[in-house]
Amino acid sequence: MEIANNILIAALDDMRGGYLVGMKELVEAEIFSDFMDQAEELYSKGYHPAAAVVAGCVLEDALRKLCEQQSKIELRDKPKLSWMNDRLKEHDIYNMLTHKKITANAELRNKAAHGEWEEFDKDDVKEMMSSINTFMQKHFG
Structure with missing residues (x-):
C-alpha cells in the first residue's frame, strides 16, 4: 500500500510541476508519426490516393x-x-509560403478523398508527405 501511495504522490508532483503536459505532447507526436508511417506504407504499396x-x-x-x-x-x-x-x-504562427503549401496539400487531400485521382499523381503525393513531415518537425519537434 505504501508503494502505491508513493507512486500516486510522485504522479501528483509531476502533474503540478507541468511534466505530464510534456508527456501528452510526446504521445501526440507519436500518434502523428504512426499515421504518417501508415501514409508512407500505403504510398509504397501503390495506394497513393489513400496515402x-x-x-x-x-x-x-x-x-x-x-x-x-x-x-x-x-x-x-x-x-x-x-x-x-x-x-x-493571420496570427503570424507561420509565413505566407507555409500557408500556400498547406493550401496546396489540403487541395490534394480533397481531390484524393473525392476520387479526383486524375488531378494528381504519385509524385504530388510524395511531395505532400514530405511537406507535411517538414511542417510537423518544425512545429512539433
Missing part, C-alpha cells in the same frame, strides 16, 4: 493542435482546415 487522405488528416489535426495552443485563436465547432490555416497565418 494523401491519411497524410491530409495528419495535417488537419496538426493545424487544430496549433490553434489550440494559441490563446488568441478561438476554435469554432468543427473548423475547416482552410479556416485554421488562415487564422494561423
